[in-house]
Amino acid sequence: MSDAPESGFSLELGEDLARTREWLHEFAASVIRPAGAEWDEREETPWPVLEEAAKIGLYSLDFYTQQYLEPSGLGIPVVFEELFWGDAGIGMSLAGSTLAALSVAANGTPEQVGEWCPQMFGGPGDVKLGAFCSSEPEAGSDVSAIRTRAVYDAAAGEWVLNGVKTWATNGGIAEVHVVVASVDPSLGSRGQASFVVPPGTPGLSMGQKFRKHGIRASHTAEVVLSDVRIPERCVLGGRDRLEERLARVKESGHAGGQAAMRTFEASRPGVAAMAVGIARAAAEYAAEYATRRVQFGRPIGQNQAVAFMLADMAAAVDAARLLTWRAAWMARQGRPFRRAEGSMSKLVAGETAVRVTEQAIQILGGNGYTREYPVERWHRDAKIFTIFEGTSEIQRMLIGRTITGLDVR
Ligand SMILES: Cc1cc2nc3c(=O)[nH]c(=O)nc-3n(C[C@H](O)[C@H](O)[C@H](O)COP(=O)(O)OP(=O)(O)OC[C@H]3O[C@@H](n4cnc5c(N)ncnc54)[C@H](O)[C@@H]3O)c2cc1C
Numbered sequence: 001m002s003d004a005p006e007s008g009f010s011l012e013l014g015e016d017l018a019r020t021r022e023w024l025h026e027f028a029a030s031v032i033r034p035a036g037a038e039w040d041e042r043e044e045t046p047w048p049v050l051e052e053a054a055k056i057g058l059y060s061l062d063f064y065t066q067q068y069l070e071p072s073g074l075g076i077p078v079v080f081e082e083l084f085w086g087d088a089g090i091g092m093s094l095a096g097s098t099l100a101a102l103s104v105a106a107n108g109t110p111e112q113v114g115e116w117c118p119q120m121f122g123g124p125g126d127v128k129l130g131a132f133c134s135s136e137p138e139a140g141s142d143v144s145a146i147r148t149r150a151v152y153d154a155a156a157g158e159w160v161l162n163g164v165k166t167w168a169t170n171g172g173i174a175e176v177h178v179v180v181a182s183v184d185p186s187l188g189s190r191g192q193a194s195f196v197v198p199p200g201t202p203g204l205s206m207g208q209k210f211r212k213h214g215i216r217a218s219h220t221a222e223v224v225l226s227d228v229r230i231p232e233r234c235v236l237g238g239r240d241r242l243e244e245r246l247a248r249v250k251e252s253g254h255a256g257g258q259a260a261m262r263t264f265e266a267s268r269p270g271v272a273a274m275a276v277g278i279a280r281a282a283a284e285y286a287a288e289y290a291t292r293r294v295q296f297g298r299p300i301g302q303n304q305a306v307a308f309m310l311a312d313m314a315a316a317v318d319a320a321r322l323l324t325w326r327a328a329w330m331a332r333q334g335r336p337f338r339r340a341e342g343s344m345s346k347l348v349a350g351e352t353a354v355r356v357t358e359q360a361i362q363i364l365g366g367n368g369y370t371r372e373y374p375v376e377r378w379h380r381d382a383k384i385f386t387i388f389e390g391t392s393e394i395q396r397m398l399i400g401r402t403i404t405g406l407d408v409r
Contacts, residue, residue: 172206
C-alpha cells in the first residue's frame with residue numbers, strides 16, 4: 001500500500017479512533033447485544049439491526065472505508081472487536097459485505113471500486129449486502145481446485161459463468177456477488193480471476209441455505225451460477241490486465257498472487273479482531289459472574305482454580321489483540337508479512353476465542369450451558385474462527401512455510 005503514511009506502532013488510539021470506539025461500544029451494548037439471542041434463534045439476517053446501523057452511519061461504505069484508511073491501521077480491528085463483542089452473528093451480518101468490498105478493492109480498478117462497492121451497502125431505508133464467493137464443494141482449503149468456469153464470449157462482449165459456490169456469507173441475498181472463477185484451468189490457481197455479478201443478473205440463484213452451529217444471524221448459502229452472462233467490464237482489474245497476467249504465467253510459470261488469496265491476506269487481521277471481540281465478551285462476562293456467584297460462602301472467583309482461569313482468559317485476549325494490532329499496523333504501513341504475521345493473528349485469535357468461551361461456560365457452570373446465558377452462544381459463534389478464512393491448520397501451514405522456507409504440506 002504505497003499511499004499509506006508511515007506511522008509508529010502505538011497502543012494509544014488516536015482521539016478520533018478512541019471516540020469511534022466509544023460510539024461503537026454504545027451501539028454494541030444497547031442495540032447489538034440485546035438482539036443477539038433472538039436472531040441466533042431465528043437464524044436470519046437481522047435486517048432491522050442493519051437498518052439501525054445504517055441510520056447512524058455505521059453500516060456504510062464511507063464508514064468502513066474511513067476505518068480501512070485510518071493511518072494507524074487499527075481502525076478496522078477496533079470496529080470489528082466492538083461489533084463482535086456485541087454479538088458475532090449480528091456482527092457478521094454487519095461485516096460480511098466488507099469481505100466482498102475488500103476483494104474489489106484488492107483486485108479491481110478505481111472505477112470498479114466506485115461502481116460496485118456502494119451497491120454492496122445501499123443506504124438508510126434501502127440496506128444492501130455484498131457476498132464473496134470463493135469456496136466450492138470440492139474447493140475449500142484448496143482454492144486451486146475451483147471448478148467454476150468463466151468463458152469470454154467475444155461476439156457478445158460478455159463473460160459466461162458456470163459453477164456452484166458454497167458457504168457464501170450473504171450468498172443469494174446479496175445485491176452484488178464477487179465470484180472467483182477459473183479462466184484457464186490448465187494454470188490452476190494462477191488461471192483464476194474475480195468477477196462481479198451485478199444485481200439481478202439472470203442465472204445466479206441461491207442453493208441450499210445452511211443451518212449452522214454458530215453465527216446463525218449471518219446468512220450462509222450455496223450460490224448456483226448457471227450460464228450467468230456479465231459484461232466484459234465485470235472482471236476485476238480489467239480484461240487486458242488479466243490477459244497480460246495469463247500470458248506471463250504461461251511464459252514464466254508464475255505471476256502475481258491468486259485472486260482469492262489476495263482477499264484473504266488483506267482481511268486476516270480484521271477477522272482476528274472479530275474473534276478477539278467474542279473472547280473479550282466471554283472473559284468479561286465470566287469475571288463479572290465469578291465475583292457475584294457465591295458457593296461455600298464466598299464468591300467462586302476467590303477460588304484460585306477460578307481466578308487462575310480468569311487470569312489466563314484475560315491474558316490470552318490481550319495477547320491475541322496485540323498480534324492482531326501488529327498485523328493490522330504492518331498491513332497499513334505496507335510492510336510485508338515476512339513471518340506470516342497476518343496468519344499468526346488469525347490463528348491465535350481464533351483459537352483463543354474457542355478456548356476462552358469454553359472456559360466461560362465452565363465458570364458459569366450449569367448456567368453457562370443454557371440458552372438463558374449468552375456464553376454457550378458465544379462458544380458456538382467462536383468455533384467458526386478456526387474454520388473460515390483459512391482453517392487453523394492452513395494458518396499453521398502458512399506460518400510453517402514462511403518461517404522454515406520449506407514446502408510444508
Ligand atoms: C459460516 C461460514 C461462512 C463462510 N463464508 C464464506 C464466504 O463468505 N466466502 C467463501 O468463499 N467461503 C466462505 N466459507 C468457507 C470457508 O472459508 C471454508 O469452509 C474453509 O476454507 C474450509 O474449507 P472446507 O470447509 O471445504 O474444509 P476442508 O478444506 O475440506 O478442510 C477439512 C479439514 O481438513 C483440514 N485440511 C485441509 N487441507 C489441509 C492441509 N493441506 N493440511 C492440513 N490440514 C488440512 C482442514 O484444516 C480442516 O480441518 C464459510 C464457511 C462457513 C462455515
